[in-house]
Amino acid sequence: MTGTTPRDTTGPAGRTRWPILAVALALAAGCSAPAAERVGTARTPSAPAATAVSQPPPGDPRVLTKNLAVPWGIAFLPGGDALVTERDTARLLRVTASGEVSEVAKIDEARPDGEGGLMGVAVSPAFDKDGFVFLYYTAASDNRIVRYRYDDRTLTDAEVILDGIPKGAIHNGGRLAFGPDGYLYAATGEVGDRQLAQALGSLAGKILRMTADGAPAPGNPFQNVIWSYGHRNVQGLAWDPSGRLYASEFGSSSFDEVNLIEKGGNYGWPEVEGVGDDSRFIDPVVTWTTDEASPSGMAYADGSLWVGALRGSRLWRVPVAQDGTVGAAVPLFENQYGRIRAVTTAPDGSLWIGTSNKDGRGSPAPDDDRILTLTPTP
Template sequence: MKSRTCRVEGIQIVQRRAVTAMLAAATLLVTAGCSSGDGEESGGGGSTSPGSSEPGASAPASGPSAEETPPAKGSVKVVRTVTEGLKSPWGLAPLPEGGLLVSSRDEGTITRVDEKTGKKTELGSVPGVAPAGEGGLMGLALSPSYASDHMVYAYFTSDSDNRIVRMLYDAKKPAGDQLGAPDTVFRGIPKGTNHNGGRIAFGPDKMLYVGTGETYVTELAQDKKSTGGKILRLTPEGEPAPGNPFNSPVYSYGHRNVQGLAWDSKQRLFASEFGQDTWDELNHIKPGDNYGWPEAEGQSDDSKYHNPIDQWSTDEASPSGIAYAEGSIWMAGLRGKRLWRIPLNGTKESADPEAFLEGDYGRLRTVVSAGGNKLWLMTSETDGRGTPESGDDKILELEVT
């Protein structure tokens, strides 16, 4: 059984808890005694579809009615361990030709994992990565034109800022030399020891969405001229995307530290966000909206702030990656050491969340759709805050309902 770890002012507190296969949770949970203010643990071209004001929104994808009204109770089955022995893994990008690209935050490398055999092949190092604290090589995303350009996008911390680069991936070259020289797409995102954000994803509109952090400079989150504490929306070339609400890269603001981005079958954008000492959040993102930080953490009575659709005490979640499958958002918890299911209902934006795999695999960093009812789930025990055991870190294949 994995131990449960929090850090308060440099003191590590370990609490042993019995592992449960499933934990049903109400939307509001009691605030835990572990303070989370020490870091992330704290806790297409702008077309608009009828009835939607969101840039890039498109008509709902057709699919089974189960995806529109998910079952009240879900399930998670761990099919297998895909691979083991990863070092500080962070980003995960499935390749259309097969294989999974994994970034190592602290090593500054990208590795290809054969999802059938588990074999790992290092593509190469990303020049300019300066890992420290929660910074380093983080999110990965494939170009929307990957089939023709074979470009891989990466978000990383440099000596001066957080930035996004793209690199040519050439599998025909020798291992260790398969990444081309990085082309900087966007730079100048504030950096810090903590709260560097780091998740990137291309949306249904083929625009690049970026989750950033406020680097402990809380006023950046409300400053619409800063790219810290925001969700950004960019063209693949790094320009402000057409239709952005402020004629800038900023898509939404008032965020503390965004590390999860995913779209549902209706093309609605959701994002997970670390709270400080009280509430972590899952938000439905609308262009131009203010999500409250640092004036609000979790639900607020002030109508100028967009409230989260769900919130958790910081020791139950500390969420990083999210994915959409089977009518639900699936959210990986670091300090919480569990996988949350948040059903999305038609008339109600969210039903009561459920927790799975509590403590079974330790800290969970990234979850990605593997198609249909399957997910890839990646652990995060070797990032300096976990308690690594034999085989850490791992990628798991899951079946979910």
């Protein structure tokens, strides 16, 4: 779930636990946050900055493009241009490395509503040969994944490769990404029906793994497209250099999470939220209080996971060791850019970061929404 409403106002279904990682040093552009803020104490956020400086110092983001509307997904084409989805307009955009924006298509079959709309986008790892682009969107009756051929800046040959993913006003998941194994992964939410997360007969509340045709990928644990389950609402997927998959996940009223995803793993929702120390379920490797995060897009770069926070209005950096263990999460750019939804690693190693201040839960600046670029520094 995104933002401050609703976070299941009836309270968590199961037990809640303390986070296993303490939040460490707060880094904001130009100054450190007070100690009370570094541990997620409730506070009144300042207004997001309206513009970025024209020549930001090293390590600070710069504005690549502006005046967008809820850029949700970012995926790169060969050559460095990106395809960007706008959730609420159902537009697919092409954004160049210099910030020029052009409309590729408007997906008429998408039905934006609540947290649904045009969301994930992925470019085939064999794009030079097949020209395939994949979109995840909310249709009239379900969420679905559709494959297109992208040629001469247009979309053709639409083919639904997976449908029947439950849709709802909340918790639609939506992230698409190709893994280092060459298969397509999709993150789904439980659409507010908690029990669906544990039901292996439902595609809701899962991470899915499939071929480019939508068939179960070889080696899947349940002879279908499900890779892991027991998720509430996953919106971020990222792999480290060793091929380990991490996922960011919205909690209910206590803890948001980053999970290290295992084949066939059960991540506990709705029985647990946060760390459960229950042998039936896999505990998260990072937790935050819900006011610090509402984690959405996530990418790996420069030895860390970079996690966009919606309600938390910041970018989290989570160091990852070579053995996959994670260090203390560090908050960056608190309350400077508002809600952050999209985080993707560009071919040159920089991060592209999309704000989400026009999603009905933010306070848009005059030039929102924006895509920022950041070159990670040690």
